[in-house]
Amino acid sequence: MLAELKGLNEECGIFGVWGHEKAAQLTYYGLHSLQHRGQEGTGIVVSDGHALQGLKGEGLVTEVFKQDKLDELNGHAAIGHVRYATAGGGGYENVQPLLFNSQEGGLALAHNGNLVNANALKHQLERQGSIFQTSSDTEVLAHLIKRSGYISMKERVKNALSMLKGAYAFLVMTETELMIALDPNGLRPLSIGMIGDAYCVASETCAFDVVGAEFIRDVQPGELITLSDEGIQSEPFTFSTQKAICTMEYIYFSRPDSNIHGINIHTARKNLGKRLAMETQIEADVVTGVPDSSISAAIGYAEASGIPYELGLIKNRYVGRTFIQPSQALREQGVKMKLSPVRGVVEGKRVIMVDDSIVRGTTSRRIVSMLKAAGAKEVHVCISSPPIKNPCYYGIDTSTHEELIASAHSVEQIRDIIGADSLTFLSVEGTIAGIGRKEEGETCGQCMACFTGKYPTEIYPDTLLPHEKELVR
Helix, strand or coil, rough: CHHHCCCEEEEEEEEEEEECCCCHHHHHHHHHHCCCHHCCCCEEEEEECEEEEEEEEEEHHHHHHHHHHHHHCCCCEEEEECCCCCCCCCHHHHHHCCEEECCEEEEEEEEEECCCCCCHHHHHHCCCCCEEEEECHHHHHHHHHCCCCCCCCCCCCHHHHCCCCCEEEEEEEECCCEEEEECCCCCCEEEEECCCCCEEEEEEEEEEHHHCCEEECCCCCCEEEEEEECEEEEEEEECCCCCCEHHHHHHHHHHCCCCCCCCCHHHHHHHHHHHHHHHCCCCCCCEECCCCCCHHHHHHHHHHCCCCCCCCCEECCCCCCEEEEEEEHHHHHHHHHHEEEEEEHHHCCCCEECCCCCCCCCCHEEEEHHHHHHCCCEEEECCCCCCCCCCCCCCCCCCHHHHHHHHHCCCCHHHHHHHEEEEEEECCCHHHHHCCCCCCCCCCECCCHHCCCCCCCCCHHHHHHHHHHCCCC
């Protein structure tokens, strides 16, 4: 499904380099490969060993980083960020990496995720005299680091991280070192690679393929990795860990050519589609997927069901971001601009439309309507995930129950609202089995909170709207 149309977006993607003379250029290409994780703003900060220098702006990677500006970012280390605003909203000041200067030197931060205790920490820090320059939760870490009483930067960072709750993959860079940290639940993906003798770090492994780096390993929950001229060092900043990686990374967010903890995203989505076919018994003539993230699941469904897969929906790749608007009316118009049914494929046919999720339901309704207007005899909607009934507080922009159609409606009610002849969701058990992670426990080390309401961390009251507090279990 098209994220900008259906309102399911993740906060951002991060990329970093240590020990390469073209660090800024590598980071540019790495960020370009992560553009799907955020389109509102982007930035790069470099270190030459003596000073930090940054460039950031609102817009896409190719819009912000022109060649002449990129050539001015000289250094052997860099961190970069692509942003989709959730916590703190948009605006230039919130575009990352955030860069701070003091008499002790520079500090740059890039963050993927969302801190559920950010407001509580901000109130505490402001009472102690901190003045925040942004509305981003990321800035909290900078103040905690600065106020830490430890002498070494590593100990300051470890102490600051121990106070954070929620989802975070952090890159913390000074003039002389780059630190990489992942929250104790490992909610967001983060991997280490090498290109020659240089190290790379990225939200997704597809970025390594683009820059020619070799994947080394995934960053582990609660791990702090330090890159410097002395090499690479790893140590835990907490021993209280419980892996709970976001299931939507496998279902929707990550690129099909990425791997998360040894599992290829395309393969996982195909398996989800196969599981979905096993759980449904629908007589139909053709299977089609909603471009792009649902194509893999649709192929898997077709293979398992024996019903042929066809290209029943076409994505228009030349529509600019002008059409990405927040209002529902413009969002529905955007669906027409972005997607077109193939009449020759669907006319007179019983169509199984495979999609990865339903959030508000407006986009699904519009697509079903388009398929029927193109002559489809029946449209059966099959979703390769369970109903999203609960908000996400870890960096996805579904923070209230009102935004989620499945929170207040039954499957049959949703079917009626979107106008489908039938509607099927994949079961929770089928989702876990389809992804195929081997960790112990009923969720196999995945966060299933948006489906089950069981959150892997405490959700702080000041993170919620007043009417939402009694709904969080």
